[in-house]
Amino acid sequence: MDLEAVVSHLLNIPETIPTYVHPSRAAHGTKENQGASTIPVDILDSAKDYTFYLDVPGLSKSDIQVTVEDENNLVIRSNGKRKREDGDEEGCKYIRLERKAPQKMLRKFRLPENANVGAISAKCENGVLTVVVQKHPPSKPKTVAVNIS
Numbered sequence: 001m002d003l004e005a006v007v008s009h010l011l012n013i014p015e016t017i018p019t020y021v022h023p024s025r026a027a028h029g030t031k032e033n034q035g036a037s038t039i040p041v042d043i044l045d046s047a048k049d050y051t052f053y054l055d056v057p058g059l060s061k062s063d064i065q066v067t068v069e070d071e072n073n074l075v076i077r078s079n080g081k082r083k084r085e086d087g088d089e090e091g092c093k094y095i096r097l098e099r100k101a102p103q104k105m106l107r108k109f110r111l112p113e114n115a116n117v118g119a120i121s122a123k124c125e126n127g128v129l130t131v132v133v134q135k136h137p138p139s140k141p142k143t144v145a146v147n148i149s
Contacts, residue, residue, distance in 0.1 A: 039076065039107045050115060050133045052076075054107065057127040058099075066122045066131055074109040074120070074133065114138075 044051040052074070056064060059078055067075045111117065111133060119134035 039105045041107060043109075047135075049135055050111070052109070052129075052131040052133070054129040054131070055127060056105075056124065056129045059124070059127075061122075061124040064122075064124060064129060066120070066129075068111075068117045068120065072111045072113075072115065072117065074111055074131070076105075076107045076109075076129070076131065078105045 039054045039056065042053040044053070054076065056078065064076065064078045067077075069075050114135045116134045116136050120131065122129065122131045124130075
């Protein structure tokens with residue numbers, strides 16, 4: 001068993017979910033993604049949609065871009081710029097800086113065939129980005145009558 005299979009088994013992750021996620025190591029191989037960190041994600045598969053929950057503390061919705069590339073790749077990226085609060089009084093300075101500003105972040109997900117890329121919504125509240133990808137309704141099986149001669 002490879003590492004992904006062991007982790008999936010231990011965490012009881014459904015077998016279909018890992019196929020939606022591009023390996024994070026591959027994301028670091030291109031020049032565009034150099035220095036980008038991955039964003040932890042939870043993916044919920046319900047009857048009507050796929051919901052992605054990503055922690056993005058300190059970022060506002062204007063800092064985050066959600067796009068679909070190559071017809072079925074959901075891409076979530078951020079330049080990772082968080083503003084520091086400055087004191088109002090003259091002579092104020094930080095005596096300790098422990099909170100790191102987020103780095104450039106990138107995450108790509110290969111969407112399954114039943115994902116409706118025309119019906120994607122996203123919201124960012126309280127440091128959590130929620131992206132909802134609606135599913136196409138299940139197609140009804142076609143029955144074709146064949147005449148017997």
